[in-house]
Amino acid sequence: MPHLLILFILFVNSHAGYASEESSQLISGDSSSRRLLRAAYTEFPPYTYTDSAGKPAGIYIDLFLKTVENAGYHGEFFSAPNARIYFMLKAGEIDLWLGVxxxxxxxxxxxxxxxxxxxxTLKLWYMNGTKPANSLLDVGNKKLVVINGFTYSNIVDQANSDLSESGESLSVLKSSGHASALKILASGRADYMLNYEEPVKEMLKINPVPDLxxxxxxxxxxxxxxxxxxEGSAQIHKDLSQSFEAIKDIYWPAKREAAMEFSQ
Known part of the structure; x- marks a missing residue:
């Protein structure tokens, strides 16, 4: 009888071990089946930004998370200047950029x-009393403030190249961010500012600038x-394309309307 009891205990313990191991594999397997996508973003409120708790936030971040979740992936984020993101995309160091x-x-x-x-929407900003400018070629030899790390699709370099033919050159100042660029413009240290409308509107909610x-x-x-x-970039493209089309009108009508308001 003692031998039978010992055998019974060994049998139960061994099967309990198998059950525990199987559950663990199922949990880890369920987690690992959702491929991690490493995504970069730049500081561009209200679409993408790092909040006061140090976490990624914004309309675009939310939309991306819902899209990848629906497609069977999960996302990991980090913030970097555009120039750095371009390098990492070309080197295959990240999966994607929440960009343009x-x-x-x-x-x-x-x-x-x-x-x-x-x-x-990219705009050329100036204060009342400054000559209106509809392109960088209108700026001439004046001072232009831009955001450090933003490439603006190289339109600043192109404008300087065109202006050099007439002996003119943009005097470019680089700011550390949207708020500092706006402050430089408002203080008169620059004549014009090249920046996107969406983050400028966010900055103006905090610090209004009259006559802008x-x-x-x-x-x-x-x-x-x-x-x-x-690896698998073609499949990622296919999955995210299908997922975005499936969820955009179900989950995001309010977000889309908010985004369209910024673009008007």
Whole structure:
């Protein structure tokens, strides 16, 4: 009888061990089956930004998380300047960028999922009393403040190249962010500011700047910009495209309307 009892205890313990191990594998298997997508963003409120708790936030972040969750992935984020993000996409160091479509420097290296109707609006800003400017060529030899790390699709370099033919050159000041650029413009240390309308509007909610004007330079569509050099990039592109189309009108009508208001 004692031998039978010992055998019974060993039998129960061994099967309990198998059950525990199987449950553990099921939990870890369920987690690992959702591939991690490493995504970069830049500080661009209200679309993408780092909140006071140090966490990624914004309309675009929320939309991306819902899209990847629906597609069977999960996301990991980090913030970096655009120039650094471009390098990492070309090197295949990240899966994608929550960015803009049709960036010339990236076209040979990425595939894109357009995020319609989201768009952003680049403007040339100036104060009352400053000569209105509708393009960078109108700025001439005046001082222009830009955001450090933003490439603006190289339109500043192109304008300088065009201006050099007439002996003119933009005097470019680089600011650390949207708030500091606006402060430089408002204080008169720069004559013009090249910046996107969406973050400027966010800054103006906190610190209104009277007599501020802006001329439209261009509109740009947003997109999930996927590096071609990451394993499975074609499948990621397909999955996110299908997922975004499936969820955009179900989960995000209010977000889309908010985004369109910023673009008007």
């Amino acid at each position: 479509a049709d960036t010339p420097a990236l076209q040979a290296h990425v595939v894109e999922v357009p995020v319609d109707p989201f768009s952003i 004007n802006g001329s439209l330079i261009r509109k740009r569509r947003l997109a999930f910009v996927i590096s071609k050099y990451r």
